[in-house]
Amino acid sequence: MGTTRSAVITGLGFITSIGNDHAAVRRSLCEGRHGFEPVKFLGNPGLPVKVLGTIKGFKADTPNWRDWTYPELYQLPRETLRGLSPHGLFALCAIEQALADAALAATDVTDGQTGLYCASAGSTLLAHFHVSRLLASNGERCHPLSVVSSIAGTLNFNLAAHYGIRGTVGGFVAACASSSHALGCALDDIRLGRQTRMIIVGAEEATAESILPFGAMGALSQQSDPTLASRPFDADRDGFVGSAGGVALILEEAESARRRGAPIYAELAGWGSAADGYNIAISHPEGLGLKDALRRALADAGLRPADVDYVNAHATSTPAGDRSETMALQSVFTAAGAHPRISSTKGLTGHPLSMAGVMEAAFCALAIKDGFIPGNAHLRNPDPVCAGLDLPRETLAERPRTVVSTSSGFGGSNVALVFKQV
Amino acid sequence: MEASTQPENYAAPKPAELLKHFPARIRERFAHFQASGDPAAADEVVLAIVRDHVPARKQGTTPAVITDSMSLTADLGIDSVSIADAVFMLEEVFDVTIVTKEIVRLSTVGDLRAFIRQKLAATRN
Numbered sequence: 342m343g344t345t346r347s348a349v350i351t352g353l354g355f356i357t358s359i360g361n362d363h364a365a366v367r368r369s370l371c372e373g374r375h376g377f378e379p380v381k382f383l384g385n386p387g388l389p390v391k392v393l394g395t396i397k398g399f400k401a402d403t404p405n406w407r408d409w410t411y412p413e414l415y416q417l418p419r420e421t422l423r424g425l426s427p428h429g430l431f432a433l434c435a436i437e438q439a440l441a442d443a444a445l446a447a448t449d450v451t452d453g454q455t456g457l458y459c460a461s462a463g464s465t466l467l468a469h470f471h472v473s474r475l476l477a478s479n480g481e482r483c484h485p486l487s488v489v490s491s492i493a494g495t496l497n498f499n500l501a502a503h504y505g506i507r508g509t510v511g512g513f514v515a516a517c518a519s520s521s522h523a524l525g526c527a528l529d530d531i532r533l534g535r536q537t538r539m540i541i542v543g544a545e546e547a548t549a550e551s552i553l554p555f556g557a558m559g560a561l562s563q564q565s566d567p568t569l570a571s572r573p574f575d576a577d578r579d580g581f582v583g584s585a586g587g588v589a590l591i592l593e594e595a596e597s598a599r600r601r602g603a604p605i606y607a608e609l610a611g612w613g614s615a616a617d618g619y620n621i622a623i624s625h626p627e628g629l630g631l632k633d634a635l636r637r638a639l640a641d642a643g644l645r646p647a648d649v650d651y652v653n654a655h656a657t658s659t660p661a662g663d664r665s666e667t668m669a670l671q672s673v674f675t676a677a678g679a680h681p682r683i684s685s686t687k688g689l690t691g692h693p694l695s696m697a698g699v700m701e702a703a704f705c706a707l708a709i710k711d712g713f714i715p716g717n718a719h720l721r722n723p724d725p726v727c728a729g730l731d732l733p734r735e736t737l738a739e740r741p742r743t744v745v746s747t748s749s750g751f752g753g754s755n756v757a758l759v760f761k762q763v
Numbered sequence: 764m765e766a767s768t769q770p771e772n773y774a775a776p777k778p779a780e781l782l783k784h785f786p787a788r789i790r791e792r793f794a795h796f797q798a799s800g801d802p803a804a805a806d807e808v809v810l811a812i813v814r815d816h817v818p819a820r821k822q823g824t825t826p827a828v829i830t831d832s833m834s835l836t837a838d839l840g841i842d843s844v845s846i847a848d849a850v851f852m853l854e855e856v857f858d859v860t861i862v863t864k865e866i867v868r869l870s871t872v873g874d875l876r877a878f879i880r881q882k883l884a885a886t887r888n
Contacts, residue, residue: 404773405776407783407784408784418818418819419815419816419818419819420816420818420819420845423845423848469773470773473773474773474775477774477775482854484848484851485844485847485848485851486844486848
């Protein structure tokens with residue numbers, strides 16, 4: 342392509358099950374602290390879902406924003422809160438952190454050179470709330486903000502208006518690959534000179550409305566022990582643990598970031614995307630699409646498999662998904678004689694769905710900047726199918742120079758991202 | 764700690780419940796209105812709901828007393844979507860029904876206050 346513009350990560354913001362700031366998240370990743378709590382949805386002890394990745398310090402699992410509580414350090418105006426879903430609150434707090442982390446003021450992002458890409462599945466909690474009241478009134482009464490607070494796109498609507506963003510604004514809906522798509526497209530926008538700075542945010546809420554339907558697909562772990570419920574790559578894994586939160590990442594054109602003296606975590610050096618063309622929900626048994634996404638990402642970054650020090654795997658702890666990903670990793674790396682460290686941080690965080698990609702991209706940025714490789718928490722008995730993969734149990738005090746992060750979503754949508762030390 | 768249990772259904776909230784985060788004075792005035800039908804007490808609740816919808820950027824310039832002649836949009840900065848939100852809340856608090864073509868005729872604080880008074884009178888007759 343002959344592109345000369347590159348993009349660096351200059352700010353991170355975390356509202357996650359394992360911590361609500363940079364320092365807490367790093368500590369959890371390094372010390373193997375999970376973010377799970379017991380849960381009893383709908384007060385029903387008979388439900389098979391017993392564990393959830395919860396957000397601490399916030400109470401925002403009800404429809405009325407006036408009932409929510411959140412840390413005092415966030416000063417949020419009522420006119421913004423009114424249109425937000427619970428996950429919009431998480432996203433907004435994450436962006437506030439990321440802007441401060443990148444040494445940017447809110448006024449810096451209204452320049453038209455800053456864009457915003459968001460990923461969420463919308464708020465099924467608010468959709469349920471508003472639509473059930475609409476139907477109860479025989480179609481006569483509906484809250485005027487019901488649409489903008491609940492449909493997929495609610496993050497873009499609310500956050501673009503709140504910050505006065507005038508660059509490109511959009512949303513991504515590829516289930517659990519959504520925020521990785523957002524990152525890849527943001528990178529392209531910067532490379533092509535369309536934008537100099539992009540805010541990428543993913544967020545989800547973990548409510549009965551959003552999580553229980555995944556149980557109907559057989560995708561959720563039924564374990565009540567939080568150290569057994571999410572164990573990617575383990576032979577006895579039985580599904581994922583739902584999770585919530587908001588993670589924001591600031592991506593900037595490298596030269597302009599350096600000119601303003603911005604802190605730099607890492608370069609987002611390439612990305613690739615490919616689909617399985619196989620099934621609505623089940624990943625391809627040989628990891629076909631993910632293999633292609635990985636190869637395209639490495640080619641885009643100008644790297645070989647042997648250059649990669651660490652892979653932050655999508656592996657959510659489902660029997661089929663982790664197996665497919667293993668096939669793809671063996672094909673791209675092991676078969677080429679490359680043996681990167683590989684781990685899934687979902688053993689600690691659970692699976693925050695569309696937010697997973699940007700959350701794990703942010704973990705990769707931390708790993709490169711702070712010099713560690715997260716281990717595979719809760720992995721006791723690796724699935725024999727993982728033979729040949731280097732799956733450290735404990736977090737390692739090694740600084741990876743080149744890192745790959747993968748994401749896979751329903752419909753076989755796969756994305757791989759490549760990060761490089763700067 | 765056990766986390767995240769949701770209500771099983773979403774019934775319409777009770778009017779007093781909607782004001783639970785408002786100042787004690789406003790909740791008292793609403794209780795008084797419910798007991799007596801005093802329109803002056805209702806006015807105070809209406810003005811508190813209007814003030815609640817004034818955006819942060821206008822709060823510094825909004826006087827302590829909101830007067831009838833103030834324009835909801837030009838003076839108080841409440842856009843049409845926020846007016847719809849305020850009206851939705853007023854409907855639930857006062858158990859009245861307001862249709863869209865009535866909302867678009869409301870431009871000042873006085874218009875809104877008089878309109879709610881008229882609705883309440885009609886409801887009580």
